[in-house]
Amino acid sequence: VQVGLKIWRYNSRSGDRELAEYEIDAPEEATLLDCLDIVKDKHDGTLAYRKSCRMMICGSCGMRMDGAAVLACQTRMYDSAQAGHVPVISAMGNLPIVKDLVVDMGPFWEKFNSVKPYLQPGYDEPPDGKEYLIPQERMNAIHKEALCINCGCCVSECNAMESDPLFTGPQALAKAMRFVGDPRDGRKVERLDDLNGEHGIWECTRCYFCNERCPKGVDPRDAIAKLGAESMNEGIDRDMGAKHAKWFVTSAKTTGWLRETELVPKTQGVVSAIKQTRFALDLAVKGKVPPPVPPHVAKDVREARRLWELVRDQGRHGFAGIVQGERALARLAHGHSGEETLEEIYERPDAFHRPYIAGEEPAATPPHTYSEEQAGEGDPGE
Amino acid sequence: MTASAVTAKRVAYYKGCLASLSAKELDFATQALAPKVGLELVELESVTCCGAGDIHEAEPDYYLHLNARILAYAAAEGVDTLLTVCNVCTLNLRQANYMLVGDSDLRARVNENLVAVGVPAYERDVDVRHLLWEIADGDGYERLKTAAHRGLKGLKIAPFYGCQILRPSKLHGFEDPDRPWSLERIIEACGGEAIDYPAKIKCCGFPIIQAREETALGELIQPIEQAVEAGADAMVTPCPLCHLSLDAWQSKLKKATGRDFALPILHLSQLVGVAAGIAESELKFKRHVVSVKPVLDKIQV
Numbered sequence: 300v301q302v303g304l305k306i307w308r309y310n311s312r313s314g315d316r317e318l319a320e321y322e323i324d325a326p327e328e329a330t331l332l333d334c335l336d337i338v339k340d341k342h343d344g345t346l347a348y349r350k351s352c353r354m355m356i357c358g359s360c361g362m363r364m365d366g367a368a369v370l371a372c373q374t375r376m377y378d379s380a381q382a383g384h385v386p387v388i389s390a391m392g393n394l395p396i397v398k399d400l401v402v403d404m405g406p407f408w409e410k411f412n413s414v415k416p417y418l419q420p421g422y423d424e425p426p427d428g429k430e431y432l433i434p435q436e437r438m439n440a441i442h443k444e445a446l447c448i449n450c451g452c453c454v455s456e457c458n459a460m461e462s463d464p465l466f467t468g469p470q471a472l473a474k475a476m477r478f479v480g481d482p483r484d485g486r487k488v489e490r491l492d493d494l495n496g497e498h499g500i501w502e503c504t505r506c507y508f509c510n511e512r513c514p515k516g517v518d519p520r521d522a523i524a525k526l527g528a529e530s531m532n533e534g535i536d537r538d539m540g541a542k543h544a545k546w547f548v549t550s551a552k553t554t555g556w557l558r559e560t561e562l563v564p565k566t567q568g569v570v571s572a573i574k575q576t577r578f579a580l581d582l583a584v585k586g587k588v589p590p591p592v593p594p595h596v597a598k599d600v601r602e603a604r605r606l607w608e609l610v611r612d613q614g615r616h617g618f619a620g621i622v623q624g625e626r627a628l629a630r631l632a633h634g635h636s637g638e639e640t641l642e643e644i645y646e647r648p649d650a651f652h653r654p655y656i657a658g659e660e661p662a663a664t665p666p667h668t669y670s671e672e673q674a675g676e677g678d679p680g681e
Numbered sequence: 682m683t684a685s686a687v688t689a690k691r692v693a694y695y696k697g698c699l700a701s702l703s704a705k706e707l708d709f710a711t712q713a714l715a716p717k718v719g720l721e722l723v724e725l726e727s728v729t730c731c732g733a734g735d736i737h738e739a740e741p742d743y744y745l746h747l748n749a750r751i752l753a754y755a756a757a758e759g760v761d762t763l764l765t766v767c768n769v770c771t772l773n774l775r776q777a778n779y780m781l782v783g784d785s786d787l788r789a790r791v792n793e794n795l796v797a798v799g800v801p802a803y804e805r806d807v808d809v810r811h812l813l814w815e816i817a818d819g820d821g822y823e824r825l826k827t828a829a830h831r832g833l834k835g836l837k838i839a840p841f842y843g844c845q846i847l848r849p850s851k852l853h854g855f856e857d858p859d860r861p862w863s864l865e866r867i868i869e870a871c872g873g874e875a876i877d878y879p880a881k882i883k884c885c886g887f888p889i890i891q892a893r894e895e896t897a898l899g900e901l902i903q904p905i906e907q908a909v910e911a912g913a914d915a916m917v918t919p920c921p922l923c924h925l926s927l928d929a930w931q932s933k934l935k936k937a938t939g940r941d942f943a944l945p946i947l948h949l950s951q952l953v954g955v956a957a958g959i960a961e962s963e964l965k966f967k968r969h970v971v972s973v974k975p976v977l978d979k980i981q982v
Contacts, residue, residue, distance in 0.1 A: 559699075
């Protein structure tokens, strides 16, 4: 298949920048990384990019295609090439470019290291003297975070980091959650305390670009929410972001609706709020500062109050309250509702090949094979 | 009730906190617009805040229960759709809905708690849909094309989506989060010209505008600056939180940069409302911080 690529070339020494266009012949199954290899081998040996494993586990080949961070080795080119689309390939965002598609990962690793990404055991030796056994459910809480391959696709798109480069960022925070949630770690509270700093969890702007881009399903934004929940569960609530979040809980259980006008003093403190008086008056003129008295109370709000009392006593506080929903959301990510069995999923017409399971007779013909007819319909199959 | 209400789609209407309070103009405009686009709004009374992502972060189990309660009261109205007018409500409710619908054990536990406090159990599934999706496609879009007869007369409108109606796309699934089309389609159906600019899918900074104002303003300036430079007469957004930062915090951008962008920001319901000839008194432009008058003058409402 003919694949066209526009690649942003960049030389950091000379500062030269150029959008170079390439037209190559690639196999139908080619990924973006395969295409870059062809460019480098046959067209232009000076093109610079990173790669290693070619199978979505080393995290080296993060880059942008049409402005969105992807792993080059994960991105098949057949469909867009068939549609005549010529994608623009560029280096990841939020990191300095060294050359072409290669970024300086230094700031990334600095933040990664800042969260102490290693186990700090809370014991000298395992209780039984041999090994430390952890129930599966305790590890489920950090399963997603443990999938991170440090590729930087989330960091590339982080809107808060664009505005403040010092923000710890989605990758380092997801990594932090991987250890905060590890039952073997003995420094949870100290870790959370560190993560509640100026450039920590409360600087996340909830743009959800990290969840959208992560090629491994880590969902860094959800990890940050878990850190927030666990911080407050441990009584670490000094940050304005934590106070802001707590006010919503207070509002819900007292009036049902957000007590909007009191939110500013409850978040920033009375002194800061007074400094905002001029701004607040301008808004008040427009009816944007609803008077807190009489409060806007939801009908049957006592139900919301009693629900609060119930869940308070049921113990799913901190990150456990978020983890409990992950099973259902993971099903959604994999495109099924939970109604189907695994066998039924593998028998779907568009299913991947069923993997060989030891001791099982292999099927005579795989349920879904690539054929010429499908090629004619523009479907690359799997 | 107009004649069109006879065949209107009956939906449960969840207006959320802002449209109940500081962004009342959004509620007025939506109520005025609904019959024109074939929606019969059943207002939910016994509902609370969705938590806005904050309760999800502070007390996630309580977040799930509050949202289950909203879903349960919507289902109790016998409707299939819970209509939202806010990105943040949309994401919070859809996320809770998927958690419950995709996990029968979790749903059973939450339902037990709901019933214990006198709320009907959430049994029959409802779908949470933003007004944007209702009028950008299908029957709603057909009605919109007819209703928006007053037209925006070529006015240049910058679509601003905001984050939580696009991402995470696995929870929304309505349109490509990198190449959305719904606002553009609506702007064009209303006779306006949709302008394109890179920050239309990015963050307005609102969630951290109180806790990290500088970082938030660094985000906020991008869509406003780009839209103004692309020649926008106004900006439209489907989210009242985006609206609040884009509209009310423009004065802080002026203070920080010395530039007075004076870009009027319209709620989605107001934009369509203007095009559909709904009176200014119902759309409540006087509640905006940045004056909408230049826009109205141009199309002589």
